[in-house]
Amino acid sequence: MQEMCDFLAEQPSFGCEYISATEISSAAMNHRQEMKFQFRLQRPSRLALVGEEGPMGMTVVSDGKQLTQYIPAFERYVQDDAPENLDDLFNGDAVMVLMMLGPAGGFIPTGGDGYCDRMMSGVTDVDEAGVEMVGSIPCERFDFKQEAFDWSLWIRKGEQPVPVKMSVDISEQAAEMGALPEGATLLSTVEMKDWNLSPQWTDEDFRFVPPAGAKLAESLMEGIGAGGAPAVHPLIGEPAPLFETRDRNEKKVTLEAVMKDQVVVLDFLGDLVRPVCRCVAEGGSGDGKV
Incomplete structure (x- = not known):
């Protein structure tokens, strides 16, 4: 060492x-x-x-x-x-x-x-x-x-x-x-x-x-709202931007194809957040669904 x-x-x-x-x-x-x-x-x-x-x-x-x-x-x-x-x-x-x-x-x-x-x-x-x-x-x-x-x-x-x-x-x-x-x-x-x-x-x-x-900026945390909450994003209340990504099997997925006539919930996961670590290790989302 x-x-x-x-x-x-x-x-x-x-x-x-x-x-x-x-x-x-x-x-x-x-x-x-x-x-x-x-x-x-x-x-x-x-x-x-x-x-x-x-x-x-x-x-x-x-x-x-x-x-x-x-x-x-x-x-x-x-x-x-x-x-x-x-x-x-x-x-x-x-x-x-x-x-x-x-x-x-x-x-x-x-x-x-x-x-x-x-x-x-x-x-x-x-x-x-x-x-x-x-x-x-x-x-x-x-x-x-x-x-x-x-x-x-x-x-x-x-x-x-x-x-x-x-x-x-x-x-x-x-x-x-x-x-x-x-x-x-x-x-x-x-x-x-x-x-x-x-x-x-x-x-x-x-x-x-x-x-x-x-x-x-004066601080990397500049723009954080009162009480530690993020300031309201301009996209709130607007149509979701269309995008494409890949699932766990590397298959291409587009928001447009998934949405159709149903509601889509996007869950953004951070690896060191307590519930996220558990749900990832268990192979699914927080409610047990993939």
Whole structure:
């Protein structure tokens, strides 16, 4: 673990594909939802975590002078002074996007003592589990125990000990909260692929360009109504926009074809919402119907 932290700290710049996923497994079904990012780092204070795929598409960019956080679903971004060093990104609750990533947000590989301390905070026991393959990469696996949860880390063997995978088992907490049926598991995982340890980053790699429709705001929560309720959306009371998607069997489904002469209820599920975890693990909606 320390060897990995020291190795990363010695690198002036690096990058990788960063894949954060939530996995719910039970006898009824297996469900995986993932978000893909491109991660770039350049010392002393440049960092970019750019969302490419997934339900949120969140982005954090620090160009050394300005820190930008962007959430497409909110159609807004916020900007503030960049921290003097990368460890300060993870102190307190200043970076909401990293907090929203849960365990994956805290595992972003910055290297150094601050990174190692962040990873080892609360750890009560460590077990060297031996060598395992992650895809085609031989890795050393370490299992960590904490009061809140257990987690595992896979580090590439050899002269370049970079992290390859992390998995946090939060099944016990979810079950205690009533979010999972008996026998189901809930994992938060991170995979780091295609490491580049000698990139030629330029200013453009750490420049945030606001997408069309995105607005600069004072807070990412700007627009939330009184009492924490969202402001009324302009589509309320209007005909539903037609769209197409795919069902669990990857079959194309269109709203127009489903509606016809019947009422259609759209249920938007968030993986870490208690009833959602349970209904997904049970293989259906909250009332037992698929």
